[in-house]
Amino acid sequence: MIRFSPKPTIIFILLFFLFIPLTTTFAENKGFIEEKQKIYDDADLLSTEEIAKLESIANKYGKKRDTNLIILTTNDTDGKGFKKYTQDFYDEHLDGPNAAILTIDMGDREVYIVGFYKGEDYLDFDRIDLILDKVTPKLADGDYYGAMDSFLSLSYKYLNIKPGINPDFILFKFEAQIIISLVLAGVIVGLMLYHSGGKVTTTERTYMDGHRSRILNKRDVYLRKTVTRRRKPNNNSGGNSSTRGGGGVTSGGHSHSGGSRSF
């Protein structure tokens, strides 16, 4: 008789499905374009050396993630608003490939992040919100270089984490992993030690005479109820709220994700 073990097959199938999203993403030939300029500092926020540094970082990270990491700064969006300004920029300069764009509108003091294609899948509103959490305070402090650097490194990080997973999920934190491992090992070994001398295997049922034991009387009477209410915790309170609905479709027909904040 041929014995067939299902385990390896199941694992193989699972792994296969896990890797499909990765392979399909790379299969689309809308990736990184090395020769394209990445930093467009129209608002003159950076020095020449800083621009050169950011260019090289954007190219290094972008190449690895197959996504164009673009930074735009402007003093004035020609009356279009930062959203339309960014969309038009994409249609004009890129028109197709994967991209993540950071737009800093110094005129309206707004910062806007959008993702196209792979960028749209990987940088959804929640992740953009996380990036804005880091970027906006630096912009408010006038640390433009630091803000841009954060954008590049966080985009680089998030573009490698499967869409839909919270990058700040507690189990992905090194400290949490260490603590969970140690606590679990401690509990298991503690139980082993505790039980090494033999376990109590009797329960409350062992000696109970089920034939004669009876419940003579029971009552569960509803008395009263109390209701307390509290306001829902509001993440978008105060000055650091991101505007939802930053996503949309460009005139050229490219759909994108997005989120903005004022600083």
Place this chain on the structure above:
Amino acid sequence: MVIHYKCPSCGSDMAFDADSGKLSCHSCGRQDDIETFSDEYITRTFTEDDAKEYHCENCGAVILTDTDTAATSCSFCGAGVVIADRLSGVLAPVKVIPFSITKEQAEVAFKKWCKNGLLTPKGFMSANRIKKITGLYVPFWLYDLNSEVEVHAEGRKVRTYSRGDYIYTETKYYDVYRNMDLYYKKVPVDASKKMNDELMDKLEPYHYKDLKTFKMPYLAGYIAEKYNFDDKELFPRVRQKVRKFIDSYIGSTIVGYTSVSYRDKRIDMKKDNSYYVLLPVWMVYYDYDKQEHTFAMNGQTGKVVGRPPISYGKVAAWFSGIAGTTFLSLKFIQWIVGAGL
């Protein structure tokens, strides 16, 4: 052995009446069938020819054997100074569970148990240093108990829901009442001062289907310890033991609440009956690392209890093994979903 039949009505001694073929009471005239007469009212005491008693001069243990078995050393402290004494008039056990595991089987079972020890040192696992195995009948009291339980409690059901900008927490309060009549049968408590209570509790359960009416030949080749506490002295212990059972039973009848707080719990526990029984235990004395370790094995089921030596190396190995594997698994999951390392 002398058997006393106590009259269930007036407490006087009953005698066998040859005319009616029944046990009859001279005081009140009650008659009972001898075959169906309840064990509860039968008292057996040893006579001089039944049993011998040994006192250990070293640790004070008192052990009983049949007149043919000679104890040469104390089975508790190992001292060779035991003084034999005739005994008569001492209360004899009502029931006994005979050994169903022989000495050879006990040795095999013990060795197997040693090998299964995940945290015990390597040398201990080979289990070739058994110094002595003694079959010992340990005195226990078995209690039949009736408890009337009355419980008043407050149950709370908590529900949260959100409507509009608010999160609402709704708590419903219930008045919970339970009145129960609970019976527990043959709850064992060891009556030996020498035996560690915790150890003896872990030896349970014994299966009572093998419970036999005590006869002297069951003792042949084994020794029995004389009980140190009578059923009245041990009642607080059995009460405490059953109290835990009752508490968890009460909990199991109050379900469906988020939380329950007890306002009043009245447990009225009465002893219906108590039996003096002997339960079989193999005592295993084992030398390891110049230290003697004592283990007890249930002589009916083979369950072993007792603190084995612990290898700190193995504890460390298990700890780091589990911690390491967990950490790597978490990292692996993180890598699979592509959340970086």
